[in-house]
Amino acid sequence: MPDMTDRPSRLSWRSVIGKSPRSVAGQVFVLQVALVVVLVLCGVLALFLQSQRDTGTEARRRSIAVAQTFAHSPGIVDALRTPDPSKILQPLTEAARKAAGVDFIVVMNTHGIRYTHPIPSKIGKRFVGQIGPSLAGKVYTESVHGPLGHEEQATVPIDDAHGKVVGLVSAGLKVKHITNAVDRQVPIILAAGAGALVLSTGGTALVGRRLRRQTHSLAPDEMTRMYEHHDAVLHSVREGVLIVDADGRLLLVNDEARRLLDLPAEAEGQQVSQLPDLDPDVLELLSSGREATDEVLFTGDRLLAVNQRPTDGPGGPGGTVVTLRDSTELSAISGRAEIARERLKLLYDAGLGIGTTLDVHSTADELARVAVPRFADFVTVDLADAVLRGEEPGTTATDLRRIVMRGIRDDHPLYEKDRLIDFLPSTPQARGYGSGRSELVPDLSASPGWQAQDPERCREILEYGIQSLIVAPIRARGVVLGMANFYRAKQEPFDEEDVSLAEELVARAAVSIDNARRYTREHAVAVTLQRSLLPRALPEQSALDVGYRYIPAQSGVSGDWFDVIPLPGSRVALVVGDVVGHGLHAAATMGRLRTAVHNFSTLDLPPDELLGHLDDLVGRIDQDEADAEAVGEITGATCLYAIYDPVTRRCTMARAGHLAPALVRPDGSVTFADLPAGPPLGIGGMPFQTAELDLADGTQLVLYTDGLIEDRTRDLDVGMELLREALTGHPDRSPDESCQAVLDELLPGRPTDDVALLVARVQGLAPDRVAEWDVPRDPAAVSDMRLAVAGKLDEWGLAELGFGTELVLSELVTNAIRYGSDPIRLRLIRDRALICEVADGSNTSPHLRYAATTDEGGRGLFLVSQMTERWGVRYSPQGKVIWAEQPLP
Numbered sequence: 001m002p003d004m005t006d007r008p009s010r011l012s013w014r015s016v017i018g019k020s021p022r023s024v025a026g027q028v029f030v031l032q033v034a035l036v037v038v039l040v041l042c043g044v045l046a047l048f049l050q051s052q053r054d055t056g057t058e059a060r061r062r063s064i065a066v067a068q069t070f071a072h073s074p075g076i077v078d079a080l081r082t083p084d085p086s087k088i089l090q091p092l093t094e095a096a097r098k099a100a101g102v103d104f105i106v107v108m109n110t111h112g113i114r115y116t117h118p119i120p121s122k123i124g125k126r127f128v129g130q131i132g133p134s135l136a137g138k139v140y141t142e143s144v145h146g147p148l149g150h151e152e153q154a155t156v157p158i159d160d161a162h163g164k165v166v167g168l169v170s171a172g173l174k175v176k177h178i179t180n181a182v183d184r185q186v187p188i189i190l191a192a193g194a195g196a197l198v199l200s201t202g203g204t205a206l207v208g209r210r211l212r213r214q215t216h217s218l219a220p221d222e223m224t225r226m227y228e229h230h231d232a233v234l235h236s237v238r239e240g241v242l243i244v245d246a247d248g249r250l251l252l253v254n255d256e257a258r259r260l261l262d263l264p265a266e267a268e269g270q271q272v273s274q275l276p277d278l279d280p281d282v283l284e285l286l287s288s289g290r291e292a293t294d295e296v297l298f299t300g301d302r303l304l305a306v307n308q309r310p311t312d313g314p315g316g317p318g319g320t321v322v323t324l325r326d327s328t329e330l331s332a333i334s335g336r337a338e339i340a341r342e343r344l345k346l347l348y349d350a351g352l353g354i355g356t357t358l359d360v361h362s363t364a365d366e367l368a369r370v371a372v373p374r375f376a377d378f379v380t381v382d383l384a385d386a387v388l389r390g391e392e393p394g395t396t397a398t399d400l401r402r403i404v405m406r407g408i409r410d411d412h413p414l415y416e417k418d419r420l421i422d423f424l425p426s427t428p429q430a431r432g433y434g435s436g437r438s439e440l441v442p443d444l445s446a447s448p449g450w451q452a453q454d455p456e457r458c459r460e461i462l463e464y465g466i467q468s469l470i471v472a473p474i475r476a477r478g479v480v481l482g483m484a485n486f487y488r489a490k491q492e493p494f495d496e497e498d499v500s501l502a503e504e505l506v507a508r509a510a511v512s513i514d515n516a517r518r519y520t521r522e523h524a525v526a527v528t529l530q531r532s533l534l535p536r537a538l539p540e541q542s543a544l545d546v547g548y549r550y551i552p553a554q555s556g557v558s559g560d561w562f563d564v565i566p567l568p569g570s571r572v573a574l575v576v577g578d579v580v581g582h583g584l585h586a587a588a589t590m591g592r593l594r595t596a597v598h599n600f601s602t603l604d605l606p607p608d609e610l611l612g613h614l615d616d617l618v619g620r621i622d623q624d625e626a627d628a629e630a631v632g633e634i635t636g637a638t639c640l641y642a643i644y645d646p647v648t649r650r651c652t653m654a655r656a657g658h659l660a661p662a663l664v665r666p667d668g669s670v671t672f673a674d675l676p677a678g679p680p681l682g683i684g685g686m687p688f689q690t691a692e693l694d695l696a697d698g699t700q701l702v703l704y705t706d707g708l709i710e711d712r713t714r715d716l717d718v719g720m721e722l723l724r725e726a727l728t729g730h731p732d733r734s735p736d737e738s739c740q741a742v743l744d745e746l747l748p749g750r751p752t753d754d755v756a757l758l759v760a761r762v763q764g765l766a767p768d769r770v771a772e773w774d775v776p777r778d779p780a781a782v783s784d785m786r787l788a789v790a791g792k793l794d795e796w797g798l799a800e801l802g803f804g805t806e807l808v809l810s811e812l813v814t815n816a817i818r819y820g821s822d823p824i825r826l827r828l829i830r831d832r833a834l835i836c837e838v839a840d841g842s843n844t845s846p847h848l849r850y851a852a853t854t855d856e857g858g859r860g861l862f863l864v865s866q867m868t869e870r871w872g873v874r875y876s877p878q879g880k881v882i883w884a885e886q887p888l889p
Contacts, residue, residue, distance in 0.1 A: 032207070033201055036197065037197065040196050059152050060141050060152060062100070063102060063152065064154040064156070064171075066096070066097075066100040066171040067105070067155065067170060068139070068156050070092075070096055070105055076158055077166055080158065080166055089107045089116045090120070092116075093105040093107060093116040094116075097171075102172060103151070103173045103174045104117065104146075105170070105171045106127060107167060107168070109167055110135060110168065113126060114127055127170065128144050128145070128147070131155060134155040134165075137157055137159075139154060139155070139156050141153070141154045151173070153170050154170065154172060155168055155169070156170075234252075235254045235255045237254070237256060238326075240253075240256040240257030240258075240259075240324030241254045241322070241324075242257050243319060243320070243322075244322065245318065246319050249270070250267055250270055250271070250275070256324070257324055260304060260326060261282065263278075273287060279297065279298070281299070282297055285306060285308060289320050290308065292308040294307060304326060307325075308320050308323075346371075346505070347501075347504055347505070347508075349370055350509075353366050354370060354505075354508050354512060355508070357516070358516045358520075359516055359520075360383065360513055360516040360517055360520060361403050362516075364403050364404045364509065365381075367379070367381060367506070368381060373408050375486065375505070376487055377487055377489045377491060378414060378486075378489070379407070379485065379486055379487070380405050380406075380414060381402070381403055381474075381485075382403070382484075383401060384401075384482055385420065388401060388517075389520070389521075389524075390517055390518070393479060393482070395434075396433070397429055397430040397433035398422040400420070400422075400423065400429075400433075401419070401420050402416070402418065404417070408489075412466075413457060414487070423453060424452055426449035426450075426453075427449055427450055427452070427453045428441055428447070428469065429483050432472070438470060439469075440470055440494055440495075440498075440499050441469040442494055442495065444467055445462055445467070447469075464489070465489040466488070466489045467489060467493060468488040468493035469486065469488075469494070470486040470502045471483055471485055471486075472486070472502045474509065476510040476511055476513065476514035481513055481517065482513075534550060535563055542831050542832055543644055543646035544564070544574075544760040544761065544762060545760065545761040546564055546759070547759045547760075548562060548759070549743060549755070550562070550755070550756050550757075551743070551747070551755040553707065553752055553754045558586050558587070558590075559579025559581060559586035559590040559754070560577070560578050560705045560754035561579075561593070561594050562574075562703070562756045565601045567604060567643065568874060568883045569645065569647065569881075569883060570647065570829055570835065571645045572643070572646075572760075573642065573643050574643075574701065574758060575640070575641050576640045576705060576756055577593060577597075577638060577658070577705075578637060578658070578707075578756070579636070579637045580637065581636075589637070593614065593681075596614060597639075604872065604874035606690060607643060607653055607690050608654045608687070608688040608690045610641055610654075611654050611655075611678065612687070614681055615681050615683070615684060615688075616684075619682050637656075637657075637680060637681040637682065638656055638657040638706075639656045639681055640655040640658040641653065642661070642701070642703070644695070647764070647770055649694060650692055650694055651692070651701065652691070653673070653675060653691055653693070654675070654676075654688045654690045655675055655676075655678055656680055656681045658705075659705075659709070659720075660677075662702035662723060662727060663700070664727050665699055666697070666699060668728060668730060669728065672720070672724075674691065675691045676690075676691060698761060698762070699761070699762050700735065701760045701761075701762065702727065702758070702759050704756065705754065705755060707754050707755040708743075708747070709746065712752065719746065722746050725745070726741055726742045726746065734761075735759035736759075742757060765829065769831065770827065770828070771789075771792045771828040773826045773827075774823065774824070775816070775824040777824060779817055779818075782810055785813055789805060789809055789828060790805075792828055796830050798889070800889055801888075801889065805836060807863065808868060808886075809836050809838065812838040812864065815846060816838050816882070819844055819846075820840030820844065820880075821840055822840070822841055823839075823840070824838070824841075825840075830888075833885040833886060834885065836884050836885075838882050839878070839879060840879050840880065841878060842879055844880075846861055846882065864884055869887050870885050871884035
């Protein structure tokens, strides 16, 4: 694959030299560039040689000038006559050499022995070079290999006053210094040459470009072929071409234009206005010279699309060029293409608009909404009645319920919505339902099988104008769920192509309807399961006035639950929990946890211990699910458990990952209980902590799940503040009214998560309904307790319960004295039942057993169980309490 990155460089170069080097412009350009390159190279070489020669000449001139100047300097002759000329002349020659910019100045006698030299060790040695010409009084230059290397030197004589040569002076430079001077000029020479090459090449390129424009980069043979091809293409294309000059003369016309306009063979060269049999509209357009774009003109039996453009652009001659295109056949093709486009658009809209919900009715209505009026004038959807219940449909077209009826008018005579229809076997609906294939009825008036269903109504339908029908079965997974009926009244009757479109529309809806059916079935099962697991009615008790609400989420059932559980001693337990997730698994897990809470509550455990047992249960559930490889079904849950004692007016509560309850005080103020936050159920390893609150009568305890205050559009803190505002200032509002007010404030629409809300107003027992006694650890005290209890029962008007009560408390007090430990207390509570409680400081647990006929004891608790409605034991940090309840008369 060619590299596309070098494409711009290749294109720009080709744009310079022409389309082909064989073109006239390309050949001229190559020749000119070659000449320019040769001339520039010759010029650079000449400059280099000239520079080298000038530099050498300049070096020799400088050497001669320095030598002559030093030879004629004052005192030089006298210095040569001294016994030690080197002592005087060496400093002078070095100073002069540095000042003159030469490499050496050597003074010598007439025998060539040096008096001076830049290298002192060379003094006294013979001079390297010719001295004969200089002894003869001449200036002599030469190139030698001296002590400093390759040198260029000049030697001049030193004359005394009588013209006699008494010595010689030689000055010069190293050849490499001369060469360095030349080298420093080379970049300048090369730069000048490059600039000349660029300017010359640019000028040549401009000339070549102009030539290329004039010749179109073609060689002569190519230009000949171009005109031949031009004529071949011009006269073979299926588009008419005309060129008209500024004077209205027809300059060029191709064969297609002759055919479309019926022009004669000699039309070229004539005035347009003189052409015979030319349509007036075409003549007006050609004569006007105005621009036209796809202008439609009729000429004879042809429909022409005409385009006209002026040719008087930059450098072009005046006139217009006209193209003609026969669009007679294209118009018919365009009509069919438009129909196909509309159908594709309809299918696209169906894909977007059908199946947006998991509701059977909505999906069917979306199908009808897409089809009317773009495909049909009326659409009805009939589904098997079992499908609407989430069940599998039957095998015949009986019990089909019409769930959608949509049309362009509302006064139609078709069967109305919600009607249950039994289609006869002769109808297209029954045939299509049985075979699973679509049925086309192009003319309803000629279909006796359709008319047999209801002759009178069919007559009204025909009189109404409905004339054509397509019946398309709604089929998914090989099962027919119902039928979609498409009717036309004003539009053209349906044909075979319409059947395929109807099947496409129904196929897009069938899967969504089947999914909605299955969802309806699963949702109904889940809702039934959840409703069966939630409390259907609150138990009777006197300690709390309770209101509650449960709202399922939009996506279906979830695992939120609440409970109110009566406990012994008139106490009541309140529970709110939340299982993570939605669906059957969450609902089933919620039922297991709610049952477990009921079972643990019968043991009368404190809240922290109950949550500990519940945590172990959730951990085992998670382990079981993991062993079963149920991916994504691991349980997570939160729970809040509270016990209210109306006698002490104290509420003990603990929570496992749940939100703290809200407290509405009797003065209308709202706070959130300061309750230690334990980990969610199933985490394990962390103990739960309890908190005890003293609640005044009339205080409302508000328990809720996170679906009430959390939302995608608001944070937890915002939701809790909204809850506070909804509860504040309404202490006299009933719990049920408080529930509704909170929901109206925090959940104006359908929530995205389940919501469980429990509002309980506490009410303690009056002091006159409770009696307590301290029991001495003495068997004789039993009789005193019987007397005291009998007196209290007379006071309460319950004397008829005296015998049974005395028997029960005698047994319980006796057991406490005999087997328990101090302190021993007896408490009698009159509520919905008469409750007798005996507390002691031991943790020994009594057991009910059946005594043998020979046993002397062991029948006490058996008598207690027979005389009371129920009895039991609960444990406290101070010991245990044995209680028994008797129904009030």
